[in-house]
Amino acid sequence: MSLCFATAFGVKALALSAFTLVWTHSIAKVDWQEDWRVTPAGLELVQARVKGTGPGMEPPSEA
Numbered sequence: 001m002s003l004c005f006a007t008a009f010g011v012k013a014l015a016l017s018a019f020t021l022v023w024t025h026s027i028a029k030v031d032w033q034e035d036w037r038v039t040p041a042g043l044e045l046v047q048a049r050v051k052g053t054g055p056g057m058e059p060p061s062e063a
């Protein structure tokens with residue numbers, strides 16, 4: 001399985017089946033992490049983690 005994405009320099013392909021996206025909210029400085037799985041149907045969110053809430057980034061009630 002591979003993940004393809006477009007950049008300013010063209011299309012890139014990565015041979016992977018899962019990855020974790022991590023970022024920090026620029027104003028509230030809140031850490032977020034999301035685990036994604038690459039499937040034949042597309043990307044599937046497996047799990048998300050947040051260390052708090054931030055402006056416009058509140059986790060859902062079931063989180």
